[in-house]
Amino acid sequence: MKGRTIVLDHIEGREAAALMVDGKLDDFLIAGDAPPPGTIYRARADRPVKGQGGMFLTTPDGPAFLRQVKGLAPGALLLVQVTGFAEPGKAIPVTDRVLFKSRYAIVTPEAPGLNISRSIKDEDERDRLLEIAHEVMADSAYGLILRSCCVGADADDIAEDIGAMLTQAEQVLNDPGTEPETLAEGDGPHILAWRDWTDPVDVVTEAGGFEHHGVLDALDIARGSAEPLPGGGHLYIEPTRALVAVDVNTGADTSLAAGTKANFACAKTLPRALRVRGLGGQITIDMAPMPKKDRRGLEQALRAAFKADGIETTLAGWTPLGHFELQRKRGRIPLSEVLR
Structure with missing residues (x-):
C-alpha cells in the first residue's frame, strides 16, 4: 500500500498511534505507565549530587534528576519538565528550561523573541508568519518559535495554536501553589501524532485500524x-x-x-x-x-x-x-x- 497513513487505535488497553509509510511501520507511539515527556511539575529540590553536578528533586510521581545545577539550594521550589523516560529504578530526567509545544507553535518563556523555523526559506511566507506571531503575542515577554509545518497553513489555525500555548504558559508559570504538583500533563500518543507527524497523510481512527492496516503484524516483528x-x-x-x-x-x-x-x-x-x-x-x-x-x-x-x-x-x-x-x-x- 503506497502513501502515508496515521492509524489511531488502542492495543492491550493502551492508547497508541502508528505511522505507516508505503505499507511499512515507520513510527509507533504507545502510552506507558511513566509520566510522558512534556509533563511539567512544580518540584522541590531535595539533595545535590556534587560528583555529577546535578540535583535530585521531589515530584508527585517520584524522584527526578536535574543536571547542571548552579545556585539551587535544597528545599527550593522550581518548575521542571520531563525530557524522556527513566530506566527502571532511576529518577525521572527533567530540565528547568520549560517549553510549551504544539503542532505549529513552541512558546519559550526563557528565550524571548519571535522566531521562524530556519527550514522555511520563502521570504513572503516568513513575513506572513511574523505578522501572525506579532498579532497574537502582542506585548508578551515570552518567546515563540513557529515550526516548519506552518508553511501554507491557515492563519487562523496558527493563531489559535499560538494562543493556546500562550494561555497554557501563563497558567503554569503563574500558578500560586507552594507544594510539589503536576501542572501540565505530557501529550499522549494521539495528540503527539497530530503534533509531530505533520506531512500530508490519511488518518484512520476507526477501532480495529491496527489489524486492518498491518500494524499488528509489523509489531510482531518489532x-x-x-x-x-x-x-x-x-x-x-x-x-x-x-x-x-x-x-x-x-x-x-x-x-x-x-x-x-x-x-x-x-x-x-x-x-x-x-x-x-x-x-x-x-x-x-x-x-x-x-x-x-x-x-x-x-x-x-x-x-x-x-x-x-x-x-x-x-x-x-x-x-x-x-x-x-x-x-x-x-x-x-x-x-x-x-x-x-
Missing part, C-alpha cells in the same frame, strides 16, 4: 530481535541492561561485497528499527566484515540517516574492535516494557 534488511540480510537488535547491541548479518549472500552492502542497508534501516522499538541509550553496532576504506562512506550514511530521524542521536565513532557506537536520547518508552 517485538522480536530480528529486523530484515534489503538484500536478504538481517539486523539482530538486543537490548541489555547496559546498552543496545546490534549485529549486522549478511544472510545467504557470500559475495565479496556482502558485508559492505549489509552495513549500508543497516545505516538506512537502523533509525526506524530503533524508533519503532522505542530504544535509546548506548548503542553498539557489530558491523559485518568490510574493507576499512568503506568506513568513511558508511559513517556519512549513518549520519544522514539519523539526521533525518528526529530523535537526538550522537555518533561516537569506531572502536578499536571495529564496532560503531551511538548515544541516543531515551525519548520513547521501550516497546518491550509495555507490550508483552
